[in-house]
Structures are given as structure tokens and as C-alpha cells.
Amino acid sequence: MNIAPPINTLSNKAIAVMLQAGTLFLRTPAMKADADAILFSVKSFAAAMLAYYISLRIGLPKPFWAIVTVYIVSQTSAGASFSRGVYRFAGTLAGAIATVAIVPNFVNDPIVCSVVLAGWIGLCLFFSLLDRTPRAYAFVLAGYTASLIGFPSVLDPGAVFETASLRVQEISIGIFCAVLIHRYILPKRMTGQFTGRLSATLRDARRLADNALIGTPEVNRRDRHQLAADLLAIQGLATHLPYDPAPTPPRRLLQLIHDRLARLLWLAAEIEDRIAALHLADGGAPGELTALVSEVSVWAASAQTEEREAIATLLITHARSVQKRFRADGVMPGDRLAANLAGHLAEMIGLLEDCDRLGRSIAASGRLRDANSLHGPKRAKGYVYHRDLLMAGRAALGAITGILIGCAFWIWTAWPEGGMAVSILGVCCTLFGNFDAPVPFVVKYIVGSIYGVIISLVYSFIILPSVTEFWVLVAVLAPAFLFAGSLQARLPTTFMALGITLTIPILSPLGPYYTGDFATSLNSVIALFAAVGFGAVSMSLFQTVPVDGAINRLLRLSRRDVGRRALGKAPNEARWTSLMIDRTALLLPRLRLTGKAYPDVLDETLRHLRIGHVTGQLRRTIPHKSEIGVELRDILSVIARRFRGSKQSTTTDLPDLDLWVETLIEKTAGSELKNRLQIVDLLIDLRFALGLQTYRSITTDDH
Structure with missing residues (x-):
């Protein structure tokens, strides 16, 4: 008996396979x-x-x-x-x-x-x-x-x-x-290109957040560089959106999502440092904090679902309760650091959830129905050049x-x-x-x-x-x-x-x-x-600027502006963050062209961003007519002098600051100041931003 399939069936299948292959070929990026x-x-x-x-x-x-x-x-x-x-x-x-x-x-x-x-x-x-x-x-x-x-x-x-x-x-x-x-x-249409690039940027942001919790320093560094490049790219596309024939999202939505992505970039570095200092990977942290980090990691890596927003709200509530619990027990340095980490985790969850909501609104070219429900700041600055x-x-x-x-x-x-x-x-x-x-x-x-x-x-x-x-x-x-x-x-x-x-x-x-x-x-x-x-x-x-000269010029300006921030003379938080993100993005192509090795230059710029951010906040929260306020002003003045100099300040230049800041944390924690918890958190942030790594030997086992 002949059981071979009919010739027509074989030829039809062959034609279908060829058409499918041709379609896939035409859809390749090169074609x-x-x-x-x-x-x-x-x-x-x-x-x-x-x-x-x-x-x-x-x-x-x-x-x-x-x-x-x-x-x-x-x-x-x-x-x-x-x-x-x-x-x-x-x-x-x-x-x-x-x-x-x-x-x-x-x-x-x-x-x-x-x-x-x-x-x-x-x-x-x-x-x-x-x-x-x-x-x-x-x-x-x-x-x-x-x-x-x-x-x-x-x-x-x-x-x-x-x-x-x-x-x-x-x-x-x-x-x-x-x-x-x-x-x-x-x-x-530019709108389609923009929404496609924005979707990729949001995926990069989630990967950055997830890797900050469980990744290696090298992977985290690569993710930060990618997000900085993404922000510059989507801004380049966004500048042409008002001229596009397709309906475009309101400018305020673009500013809101940019501010959140920019803040997430350095916040992920803050969280990574604290997780390393608490030895979470080695089981050196309390189970409650380890479980919270694990839950946030699973949520950050998960796909978009209808339950995502509800889960985010629950995680933020959980993180705030963990923060409150460790603050109440915050006699030992490890407890204060755990509370600080929980607060940053709550902020990161809110930023990611806001980005998801804003991204959906932008993709639909509509308006945000309820801006007051956003977790982050309601006012936006947008990209700063x-x-x-x-x-x-x-x-x-x-x-x-x-x-x-x-x-x-x-x-x-x-x-x-x-x-x-x-x-x-x-x-x-x-x-x-x-x-x-x-x-x-x-x-x-x-x-x-x-x-x-x-x-x-x-x-x-x-x-x-x-x-x-x-x-x-x-x-x-x-x-x-x-x-x-x-x-x-x-x-x-x-x-x-x-x-x-x-x-x-x-x-x-x-x-x-x-x-x-x-x-x-x-x-x-x-x-x-x-x-x-x-x-x-x-x-x-x-008219030619040597690439190494351009890199060093950007770093000098960043250090100068850190000094200005410490003296309270630089722009507000959102403007400062966006400006430093732009400088980071400007460094990326120049680093590819230079023949010299600049292994840590992008991390150095991010470090300047973090120092400028925390010194600016400390300057605004200094209590009046108190010994702690005088010491805070003195610390900020020392930082300003060292960063406004012509030479780069490193961790080895600041050994005396470590003990000074640590002593001030203890003094503030035991004071009667109304905003003492906020000042303690900011001083912890300052130690990490300055690279004073004493905390790396601290765990919650101290209590």
C-alpha cells in the first residue's frame, strides 16, 4: 500500500514554510x-x-x-x-x-x-x-x-x-x-518610536531594581549605565513629540515619568550598598527584612498583571511597618540601617508603580486620571540639560x-x-x-x-x-x-x-x-x-575638544556643584538629579572614544549625585539654635571645601568625617529634636554616599 502523502499537500506545506520564512526575514531589523x-x-x-x-x-x-x-x-x-x-x-x-x-x-x-x-x-x-x-x-x-x-x-x-x-x-x-x-x-510617526523606547526603558528600570536586590556589583553598574543612556534617548525622542502628527501625551506626564526614572537610578545604588552592608546574602540580617527584600524582588521581576498595583500597595505598607519597627528598636547601628533600607525599599516600590501607571497613560496618549494617587512627588521638573x-x-x-x-x-x-x-x-x-x-x-x-x-x-x-x-x-x-x-x-x-x-x-x-x-x-x-x-x-x-578633556571637565563641574549643594546654593532636588543624569549620559559616548581607562568614572558621577542630593536635604533640615545644627553646618562646610577644590576627593581624604558623622548620628538619635529620625536617615545616607564603608562591617547582630 502506498502511504506517501499527496504531492499537492507537500507542495502546499513547502510554500507555506517558504512564505513564513520570507515573512520572518522581512521582519528582521536589518531588512x-x-x-x-x-x-x-x-x-x-x-x-x-x-x-x-x-x-x-x-x-x-x-x-x-x-x-x-x-x-x-x-x-x-x-x-x-x-x-x-x-x-x-x-x-x-x-x-x-x-x-x-x-x-x-x-x-x-x-x-x-x-x-x-x-x-x-x-x-x-x-x-x-x-x-x-x-x-x-x-x-x-x-x-x-x-x-x-x-x-x-x-x-x-x-x-x-x-x-x-x-x-x-x-x-x-x-x-x-x-x-x-x-x-x-x-x-x-515619532510617537510609536517613543512609546517603544519607553517600554524598553521601563523594562530596564525593573531589571535595575531587581538586580539591586539580588545582583552583583558589575551587573548593577551595567544596568545603571543603561538606564542613564535610556533617559537621554527617550528625551531626544520626546523633544520632537509636539511636532508629530499623531496624538501625543501631555508634557507633564513625560516630566513625571522622567523624574521617577532618574530618582530610581541613584536610589537603586543606595539600596545595593545597604544590602551589602547588612550581609543579606549571607543571612546576616533579620528574617523579617530578608523576607521583605525577597518579596520586593519577586514583585519587581514579575510581569504586568491586574493585581500588580494592589500588591505594590501591600508591599509599601509592609516596608513602612518594618521601617517603623526597626526605628522603634533603633538603639544599635544595625537597627537604624535596617530601618533606612526599609524606607528606601518603600520608595522604590512607589517609583516603579508610578512608572507603570504613567507608562500606560502615555501609551494610551491620554491623561492621568488621578495624579494625587501617585506615590512620588506630584510636581515634576522633567529633563534638565x-x-x-x-x-x-x-x-x-x-x-x-x-x-x-x-x-x-x-x-x-x-x-x-x-x-x-x-x-x-x-x-x-x-x-x-x-x-x-x-x-x-x-x-x-x-x-x-x-x-x-x-x-x-x-x-x-x-x-x-x-x-x-x-x-x-x-x-x-x-x-x-x-x-x-x-x-x-x-x-x-x-x-x-x-x-x-x-x-x-x-x-x-x-x-x-x-x-x-x-x-x-x-x-x-x-x-x-x-x-x-x-x-x-x-x-x-x-574647535576640537580632546575627549579626555571633555570627561575631566564634566567631572570637575560635578564636584564643584556638589560643593555648592553642600552650601545650599545649587538647584532643587529634581533639577539636581536630572542634571547629573544628563552629565552621566554625556559621559557614556565619550568613554567609548577615549584611549585611557576610566573604570569608575560613571560611578563617580553617580556618587556626586548622591552626595549632592543628601547634602542639599541636610541643608534644608538643619535645626536652628541647637548644637546638632551647628555640627551639621560644620560638616557640610567641610564637604563643600573638599569638593570645590581642583582635585578629586576620595574616601581616603575623608577619614575624620567618618567618626564625626557616626558620633553625630548617635547624638541625634538620642536627642529630643522633632525631626531627629529624618536627620539620622540623612546622615546614614551621607555616610554611604561619601563611601565611608564602616557600615559594611555592621549587621543587626549588634543587638
Whole structure:
């Protein structure tokens, strides 16, 4: 008997397996990235050709600026494209107005005119470096536009108003078309990216909390670094949410969840230290406390369920009762430490539960029904950016110096293409000025420009002379722009792609009519590479910040601010925490680039955060007219002096503080102060934050 299955059944199964395999393959991250890049490229090219067509139809003399604008404005998401378009328009308008005000008034003195234009560009760069939100792009474009219009207009100052007006029109058309296409044609919404990244961040937060209870120091350190990077990433996405076409969550919800995640980052380190000091893993702690830690660990690692919120409430109540019990018996150091740990556990549970509730509200793009039911603070600060006036001023001064050297060469040699070269130099200084080390990105741009020049020459003198119809022009331009656009959508090749997409429209005669001239093209190519090449040299000399210098600068500022916090002169708790989290996130990419070993630098920044937090709280709780208050002020003054110095303070620098703080804890615990329990808790926090590890030899066996 033949028992083989029918051939049709086998073939159907084979087809089903192949289709399933193909579907899974298309869903892989690599294929999804390729599909997104192709879609971005097609949409950008469509927007560029639409802008070019409109510019031609209304008779603008240099319609290629509309194409250039499309590729500068276009981003991979609808929200980012819209925000970039809005701020590019604002910056272009401001730069054009500044140019019209500067050039006619100073054109009779070329040196003064160059100084004023360079000063404007440097000022714009300065403000763009201080504002690390999408608004910074407006400042970049204000300097970019002044350079682009101002320096070439020196040779014809009477036409500067007309030139500025035409550039604004051409750029505005490019902005309009880019925003129109990316926002309404198969838009890639920022809201979906944000909620996906937020979900991953909340998972990382729970893993951090769980590992703080049962994990190893190395795992905990990695989790803290990951959460700091997550907070910077979701803030980068959140800044574009107001411009997204999809419904977006209220800003207050974003601020509330950020503040809780930021607080959780350092609170997990506090809990980890106390668990190690109490020897919970070795069974050195009371059974009640060990059971509480175990229950919290199980809850933190569990999946989302309807019972989760009720369990959280029960755990918080349990933790507070444990805290109260050990406080009542708090004669021995181990009891006080156990009470301190229980209080921190209750706070951590509340933070995690708040994050869950806020995350669900954000995912639903709705409002929080009852903010008063949150466990943490009801007021929110949100993300706070680190701003460094000195480094921003240094970069701006470096840009001014480089531009003035270029202007001096132009004036001295009377180079006919000098105005174009200096304008490109100014553009490079503004576009790449926000990097610590801009030269590698400029080199990528130069590589792209080389490809762009070759393609432009092929178009100019081989292909375009035979083109007489617009649709044919679109067809012949498509291969180069579609390929370059797909590269622009990928972060590693973005700057190389910009070198292609910005060079082809300018060097190819994409004007109202064909004007191919080899001598003109050659002069433009020479000006382009001379400007970008000198820009790379100039920025390497005047605008590059060594990565080790940037790391040490961030650490010095953190130590300085710890001293200020101890004196009561620094920002409030939420602002302080968010600022230090941002500094930690800024250190992460720099540490990957440095050749030196900084094994503990991120832990050091977190230590600064903890010290600043507890000293600020102690400063506010100092009792008046008491001996304990005087001693607290003296301790804070000593901490302020040691952290405001130029050298890093370590545990070995503070041996006398350990005994001093321990004595003050005993004195405060036995006093009649109303807030003595709060002060004792804060002094315990201070010992751990300072790294005074006497507590590591203390267990509740002391009683």
C-alpha cells in the first residue's frame, strides 16, 4: 500500500514554510532598516523634485537651493522633519535679516565686515550649543544663512536684499515640500518610536531594581549605565513629540515619568550598598527584612498583571511597618540601617508603580486620571540639560578665528571665488560645531563631496545637455539621489550622503536653463574643497575638544556643584538629579572614544549625585539654635571645601568625617529634636554616599 502523502499537500506545506520564512526575514531589523531607508529616500526625492518644479514655475533664479533644503530638512520621522523645517525657516529668516543689516553698512571696510559677519556666526553657534533641543537648529541656520548670503554679497552689496529675499523664498519652498511629503505621505510617526523606547526603558528600570536586590556589583553598574543612556534617548525622542502628527501625551506626564526614572537610578545604588552592608546574602540580617527584600524582588521581576498595583500597595505598607519597627528598636547601628533600607525599599516600590501607571497613560496618549494617587512627588521638573558656557564660548571663538583667517586669505589674494569659499567655511563651522571632535565628520562629508563632484561632472557635461523635458530630468536624477538618500537615512553614512546630496544640485547646472561651463565648475570645485579642507584644519585646531578633556571637565563641574549643594546654593532636588543624569549620559559616548581607562568614572558621577542630593536635604533640615545644627553646618562646610577644590576627593581624604558623622548620628538619635529620625536617615545616607564603608562591617547582630 502506498502511504506517501499527496504531492499537492507537500507542495502546499513547502510554500507555506517558504512564505513564513520570507515573512520572518522581512521582519528582521536589518531588512526593516533597509525598507525604512528606501522609503525615506523615495519621499525625500519626491519632495526635492516637487520643490524644484515649483521654484522653476515661479521663476526663481537658483531653484537648486530648494533641492538642497529638502535634503537638509528631511528626517526619518514626520515629527523631526516638521520641527527641523520650522526652525530652519526661523533661522533662515533671522540670518537673512542679519545679513541685510550687516553687509551694506560695513561693506566699505572689508575687514570690519568680515569681523561682524564672523561674530554673528560665532554668536549663533554659541547659542546653538547652549540649547540642546530642536530649537538649536534655528541658531545654526541663522549663522549658516548669514555665511551663505553675506560673504558672496560683499562683491555686490547693492543686491544683498534681493539675494536674501530670493534665498528665503527658495529655502521656504524646500521646507514646505519636505514637511508636506514626510508628514502626510506614509508618515513615520515619532510617537510609536517613543512609546517603544519607553517600554524598553521601563523594562530596564525593573531589571535595575531587581538586580539591586539580588545582583552583583558589575551587573548593577551595567544596568545603571543603561538606564542613564535610556533617559537621554527617550528625551531626544520626546523633544520632537509636539511636532508629530499623531496624538501625543501631555508634557507633564513625560516630566513625571522622567523624574521617577532618574530618582530610581541613584536610589537603586543606595539600596545595593545597604544590602551589602547588612550581609543579606549571607543571612546576616533579620528574617523579617530578608523576607521583605525577597518579596520586593519577586514583585519587581514579575510581569504586568491586574493585581500588580494592589500588591505594590501591600508591599509599601509592609516596608513602612518594618521601617517603623526597626526605628522603634533603633538603639544599635544595625537597627537604624535596617530601618533606612526599609524606607528606601518603600520608595522604590512607589517609583516603579508610578512608572507603570504613567507608562500606560502615555501609551494610551491620554491623561492621568488621578495624579494625587501617585506615590512620588506630584510636581515634576522633567529633563534638565547640562550647559557649559565656557565650552560653548570656546567653540564659538574657534569658529570666528577660523572664518577670519579664511577672510584674511581672501582679501589678501583677491581670489575671485574667495567669497564662495569663505561662505562654505562658515557653513562647515556651524553645521559641525556641535561635536567635540568635528574633523571625522568633516572627512566623511569630504568623501561624499568627492563622489558628488564626480557625479555632478557626469551630469553637467554628458547627461544634462541632452535633457529637454522635466520628467526626463527627474528620471536621470533619480538613481543618484535615491542612492544617496538611502545612505542619508543610515546614521554611519549620513554625513557622506549629505556631501553627495548637497553637492550635486549646486555643481550641476540645475537652474532655469542649462548653463554648463567647465571653467566655472572647476573653480567651484576648487573653492569647495579648499573651504572644506581648511575647515577641517581650522576645526581641528580651534574647535576640537580632546575627549579626555571633555570627561575631566564634566567631572570637575560635578564636584564643584556638589560643593555648592553642600552650601545650599545649587538647584532643587529634581533639577539636581536630572542634571547629573544628563552629565552621566554625556559621559557614556565619550568613554567609548577615549584611549585611557576610566573604570569608575560613571560611578563617580553617580556618587556626586548622591552626595549632592543628601547634602542639599541636610541643608534644608538643619535645626536652628541647637548644637546638632551647628555640627551639621560644620560638616557640610567641610564637604563643600573638599569638593570645590581642583582635585578629586576620595574616601581616603575623608577619614575624620567618618567618626564625626557616626558620633553625630548617635547624638541625634538620642536627642529630643522633632525631626531627629529624618536627620539620622540623612546622615546614614551621607555616610554611604561619601563611601565611608564602616557600615559594611555592621549587621543587626549588634543587638
